[in-house]
Amino acid sequence: MSRDDDSCSNDSCGCGNNDNTEDESFHPMGADHESEMREMLDDTEYDTDLGMDMAEDAMKLIQGEISEAEFHDKYNEAVVNEFDVDDRPTVDAFEEMKASENDDEHDGIFERLTGDEGLVEQLKNVDADTSQSRRDTMKKMGAGAAALGLGGVASAQSSGDPKDDEYGAEPVGDTSASGTQLGMVIDLNRCDGCLECVTGCIQENQTSTGANWMYVLTYEDEKSDQENFLVRPCQHCTNAPCEKVCPVRARHTRDKDGIVLTNYEICIGCRYCQVACPYGVNYFQWGEPDVPYDDLPGSENDYEELKQMPDEDRHEQLVDSNDHIHDDRGQWADMRPPQGVMGKCTYCPSRQDGHQGEEKQGTVACMEACDAAGMSAIHFGDINDPESRPRQYLKQRAEQEFERDTELDNGEQWGDTVTPWAKLSAFKLLEDLGTQPNVTYLGNEPGPEAEQIDGPVTYEQIGVEDNRKHHLDQFTFGAGDD
Amino acid sequence: MSSRTPNTDDIVRPMQSTAKWYYVVFGAASILALVWFGLWSIQLSRGLAVTNLADWGSAGGVTWGLYIGAFIWWVGIAHGGIILSAAVRLFGMKRYLPVARLAELLTIGALSMAGFYIVIHVGRPDRIVTSVVQAYPVTVHQSPLVWDVTVITMYMVMTLTYLGLTIRYDLARLRDDLPNILEPVYKVATIGYSEAEDEVIERIVWWLALGVIVMAPLLLHGGVIPWLFALLPSMPGWQGAIQGPQFLTIALTSAIAGVIILALALRRAYDWHHILTDDVIRGLTLWLGLFSLLFLWLQLQQVITGVYAAPLDQRSFAAAKVTNPYYQFAIGVVLLSLAYIFAQAVKAHLFSPMRSLAASLLVLAGTLTEKILFVFEGLEYPTFDMYYNTPGHYFPSPIEIGSLVGTIALCTLFFLVIVKVVPVIELHAIEELRGEGHSHVEGDD
Numbered sequence: 001m002s003r004d005d006d007s008c009s010n011d012s013c014g015c016g017n018n019d020n021t022e023d024e025s026f027h028p029m030g031a032d033h034e035s036e037m038r039e040m041l042d043d044t045e046y047d048t049d050l051g052m053d054m055a056e057d058a059m060k061l062i063q064g065e066i067s068e069a070e071f072h073d074k075y076n077e078a079v080v081n082e083f084d085v086d087d088r089p090t091v092d093a094f095e096e097m098k099a100s101e102n103d104d105e106h107d108g109i110f111e112r113l114t115g116d117e118g119l120v121e122q123l124k125n126v127d128a129d130t131s132q133s134r135r136d137t138m139k140k141m142g143a144g145a146a147a148l149g150l151g152g153v154a155s156a157q158s159s160g161d162p163k164d165d166e167y168g169a170e171p172v173g174d175t176s177a178s179g180t181q182l183g184m185v186i187d188l189n190r191c192d193g194c195l196e197c198v199t200g201c202i203q204e205n206q207t208s209t210g211a212n213w214m215y216v217l218t219y220e221d222e223k224s225d226q227e228n229f230l231v232r233p234c235q236h237c238t239n240a241p242c243e244k245v246c247p248v249r250a251r252h253t254r255d256k257d258g259i260v261l262t263n264y265e266i267c268i269g270c271r272y273c274q275v276a277c278p279y280g281v282n283y284f285q286w287g288e289p290d291v292p293y294d295d296l297p298g299s300e301n302d303y304e305e306l307k308q309m310p311d312e313d314r315h316e317q318l319v320d321s322n323d324h325i326h327d328d329r330g331q332w333a334d335m336r337p338p339q340g341v342m343g344k345c346t347y348c349p350s351r352q353d354g355h356q357g358e359e360k361q362g363t364v365a366c367m368e369a370c371d372a373a374g375m376s377a378i379h380f381g382d383i384n385d386p387e388s389r390p391r392q393y394l395k396q397r398a399e400q401e402f403e404r405d406t407e408l409d410n411g412e413q414w415g416d417t418v419t420p421w422a423k424l425s426a427f428k429l430l431e432d433l434g435t436q437p438n439v440t441y442l443g444n445e446p447g448p449e450a451e452q453i454d455g456p457v458t459y460e461q462i463g464v465e466d467n468r469k470h471h472l473d474q475f476t477f478g479a480g481d482d
Numbered sequence: 483m484s485s486r487t488p489n490t491d492d493i494v495r496p497m498q499s500t501a502k503w504y505y506v507v508f509g510a511a512s513i514l515a516l517v518w519f520g521l522w523s524i525q526l527s528r529g530l531a532v533t534n535l536a537d538w539g540s541a542g543g544v545t546w547g548l549y550i551g552a553f554i555w556w557v558g559i560a561h562g563g564i565i566l567s568a569a570v571r572l573f574g575m576k577r578y579l580p581v582a583r584l585a586e587l588l589t590i591g592a593l594s595m596a597g598f599y600i601v602i603h604v605g606r607p608d609r610i611v612t613s614v615v616q617a618y619p620v621t622v623h624q625s626p627l628v629w630d631v632t633v634i635t636m637y638m639v640m641t642l643t644y645l646g647l648t649i650r651y652d653l654a655r656l657r658d659d660l661p662n663i664l665e666p667v668y669k670v671a672t673i674g675y676s677e678a679e680d681e682v683i684e685r686i687v688w689w690l691a692l693g694v695i696v697m698a699p700l701l702l703h704g705g706v707i708p709w710l711f712a713l714l715p716s717m718p719g720w721q722g723a724i725q726g727p728q729f730l731t732i733a734l735t736s737a738i739a740g741v742i743i744l745a746l747a748l749r750r751a752y753d754w755h756h757i758l759t760d761d762v763i764r765g766l767t768l769w770l771g772l773f774s775l776l777f778l779w780l781q782l783q784q785v786i787t788g789v790y791a792a793p794l795d796q797r798s799f800a801a802a803k804v805t806n807p808y809y810q811f812a813i814g815v816v817l818l819s820l821a822y823i824f825a826q827a828v829k830a831h832l833f834s835p836m837r838s839l840a841a842s843l844l845v846l847a848g849t850l851t852e853k854i855l856f857v858f859e860g861l862e863y864p865t866f867d868m869y870y871n872t873p874g875h876y877f878p879s880p881i882e883i884g885s886l887v888g889t890i891a892l893c894t895l896f897f898l899v900i901v902k903v904v905p906v907i908e909l910h911a912i913e914e915l916r917g918e919g920h921s922h923v924e925g926d927d
Contacts, residue, residue: 215540219868230868241714247627248613249620266613269530269605271545272627278716278866280539284605287531339529340605430866433715448794452870467871468541475531477524478880 026056050078061090068093170419171426172383172394172440181258181438182347183236183383184367185390187397188443190377191229193218193455195462197378200369201233202464204348206291207336210468211283213345214366218455221447227456228444231377233366234281234345235429235437236260242273242282251342254327257382258438259347261333265303269340278430282344283468285337287475296335298323298350306330318355328353347380383438390440397442398424486756488915494659495752496901503751508898511891518888521881522602530605534879542871544861546603548878551854552886553599554707555736557634558729558849560592561703562737564641568691577765579911580757583648584744587906588737589641591896595889597634602885626713629706637702644690647683650675652909664903704730711860719799719860728780735773735816736849739842742766744897746839748906757907757915760835764826767838771823774816774845781813781852799863802873806859812851815844850886854878 025031037055041048054075061071072086072094079086172185193216201207201214217230240260243251250267253260262273274282293299301323306314307330314330317323325335327349334350337343351360367378381388401423427445428437459466525532536543567585570578601607614621614631621628653660653668654675660668698704708729711720742763749758788800803809819841826833862873900906 210541211537212540217540217868241716245625245627245714247617247621247625247631248609249617250613266609266616267606268609268613270600270603270627271605272625274537274545275861276714276716278864280537280864280866280869280872282539282545283537283541284530284545286536287529342605430716433865446868450868452868466540467874469536469543469871469874472531472536472541472543473534475528476534476879477521477528477532 026059047078047082050075050082054079069097073097170394170421171424171428172391172438179258179384180256180382181238181384182352182381183258183390183438183440184233185379185383185393185440185442186231187377187379187393188229188231188441190375191216191231191443192375193227193229193457194373194375195455195457195459195464196369196373196375197231197366198459198464199462200365201345204365205335205346206289206296207283207343208285208290210465210471211285211336211343212459212464212466212468213281213283213343215281216455217452219446219450219452221444221451222449226444227453228446228450229455230429230441230446232279232281232429233439234260234347235279235435235439236345236347238436238438239434241276241278241433241435245272245276247272254329254349256328257352259349259352261327261331261346261349262337262342262344264332264337264341267337267341269342271342273342278433278435282342284342285339286472288339289336291336293338296325297321298325298355301326303330303332315353318350318353323355324350326350326355328355383440394424394426394440394442395419488757488912490656490659490909490912492752492754492757493905493907493909493912494656496906497661497903498659500902501751504898507894511894511898514887514891515895518884518891521884521888525602525881526607532879533882534876536874536876538861538864538872538874540869540871542869542874544858544874544876546861547858547876548854548882549599549603549885551857552850552889553596553603554710554729554857555850555853556592556596556599556889557707558703558733558853559736559740560589560596560637561698561707561730562733562735563589563592563741564637564644564694565698565734566737566741567644568694571688571691572695576914578762579914580759580762580907581741581745581766582911583645583906583908584748585737585741586641586645587897587900588740588744590638590645591893592740593634593638593641594896595893597638598889598892599885600631626706626710630710633702633706640690640694644687644694646671647687647690648908649904650683651680652905655909656905661902667903699726699730703733711856716865717860717863718793718795718865719803719856719863724780724784728777728784731773731776731780732849732852735770735777735845738766738770738773739845739849742770742838742842743846746835748901754907757911760833763835763838764833767823767833767841768827770838770842770845771820771827774820774823777849778813778816778820795863795865795867798867799859802863803855803859806855808851809855812848812855815848819844819848 025034034052038048038052041051057066057071057074060066061068066074068090072088072090076086076094079088172183195216197214198212198216202212205213207213213233215232217232219228219230220226221228236259238253238258240251240253243253243260246252247270248266248268250263251260251273252263269284271282271284274280274284298318298321301317301321303326306317306326309317309330311328315328318326318328318330325332327333334346334348348360348364350356351363351365354361362381364378364380367380370376370378379390379393381390383390385391398420402420425443425445427441428439429441431437465471533547533549534543535545535547538544563585566578567582567589569575570582570585601610604610606613614628618628622632650672653672657668657672704726708725711717712722712725715721745758745763745766749755785800785804788796789804792800822832822837822841826837858876862876864872867873
């Protein structure tokens, strides 16, 4: 793009915002620039008139005279005819409009979950045309600028992330991804370190002494005296290093819901998964498990027989026998592992598969314990589903934070299609290692100097061994009871 | 030293007579190996709980320890051995021809022990073959441990091919002097032999040697084995590009030390002073010095970059490493050996075979200590180090230490058996020493 230095002198942010129009052109940079654009378009193989019409309406979009969806709709057909595809930046708004035309009900889980119809309605009724916030205008400028060929403005305004609505990107989920991805949102501000989730998990999975699949670290950071908590289940990473290094494919991601499991039948116990995991969530079965195999619900079901059964029969048998150790594929991957095999937090697959009854589907033992303790810090569900408990919880928290903030703040108004994600203090653990963890935390992120301290409730108090090495030492040959 | 002329009787002597020391060493090694098998059976029945290993993280231990450290130590000796032998053939280093086969045999012995350590290390050894094989087509693309298994297998095949081909020449010519009881073995080994193949075999072996030399840094001990650790971003003591060169130099250092020890032991046992001459030992000692220097140099690089202004996780690892007395021991003994090697290089009268033997033993102790430390310190100082039980504590349990004694005993037994089966000094080496050498070793130069 050749820049007219006179018309945008001292304006470093680009030309789109310049309203010194002295001629009749729709273009903010004047008629000369408009004809220059027309010539440029003539040189291409595409329709010049369509380009110019779109550019003109894009200016209206920037001014807020038409909505993104309307803009998109108006040229959708022509663009598809010309380019075979219409993926202009306004496509999301357009699709949202289409979707809301099809579905006018507003009784989503969010309202039911929060009971806060007021806020939702209030947010929905804000008229974008009449009370446009500054940031909304900026965003539309981005979309309009893209149509105008003002690439610089567009890229300055949009991070390119389809979830990024200029108020921060939504910290979890990928609505474009097909299929379920089970994950968690853990609100560390709600955690009080009661360790109920830890005991809930141990009871559910009958893990051996010291194998604390769910673990809560109380820590202090150098820069604050505050008592912080970090609730640490397995992160069920999308790019799980443990799975990558496994030499036998025992550690794997289940296709159905994206949870990371260990096939106890083929694991050779090399412990490479434990070495590769940055979070330290793996617990090997060093010796004979505390709870014998025969005491596990479902131990009567034979692995080989289950494998041979048709899916429906297998499901029926697993449900009928309240099987707790096999998942719906007939794979032994739930509860504590056998000797010589690796174990870790599983996200309770036999619950997800309905073997514990329908009411337990979509729940995990730690969340149940946390809810029962009245804390509700753990929110488990499909993080690709905007209606799921973790996603709705995040949205609710973002909006609460926003409301709290604006009372103190500048009276900024809220748009109806966006959520103030940037108000959330959300993080994923060691995200820069590229593991793509599926647990999102709300609250303080531990810094590099963070150190674990004794919590308000100690592991000793709840009768759980914290330092498993102490327990294991008694089995060491030549140093223990031998 | 001796001015005797080497002859073929020398190299078949181990197969023709058995001295008293042989029975004593054989008996002692067998007892130690049996004790180890007894200890291992305890581990098999009670599980790895009998070791001092534990989970890292909240549980306050390390999940890999001596077993993996000893595994990479043995693999290092094995890789270094075959590299040494390949270099002798490829670069025509005739001086070292008398130890070439010893180096190859050391590779086979050490590689077997490395493979055995994988079996010892895992929680379910009964499943290794079935589980690894069924998943192999997928895991070979992604798991460094599977790359390791692949490479060890490949190296074993290459070394056995190498040995199998070169030994035909010797067996065919020495047949009459070899024990009758093993006649079927020699028949199979020399099947279809004719003198016309000698030249072809030499050429094949030359290419095999080239393959070994080229692959050593790219794939083997300079690649796949260190990648087991270097590719993991969450363990700062392991991650990084220096591990490749570091592993390769440690491998060569250990292997040369191993060959020196073997050569000195055998020349004492079979009066081979005129074959495994002081000149050969002196030369090997200098090579040991060179690789020890490289080993120390790369350690220095890691320590300096770790303690000066490294990211916090690397810094705490480096600080722990330099202050660890075992690390100081490892570096100290290699330094001491290096001091001797430099001194004897400057003042020749300081050289003695016994001092070179001591230097080699010290270097092997140093590299073994460094390997074990490398494994468990890497795990003790992870990036995610908030757990109050991390770093935990680890010292190898009696069973783990027993495995070292057991595998060294097994490797000794391997050599005691092999000297009774095949000539461990090549006939080519004798021919060279007698001045009858033809250009076999140089291949096509």
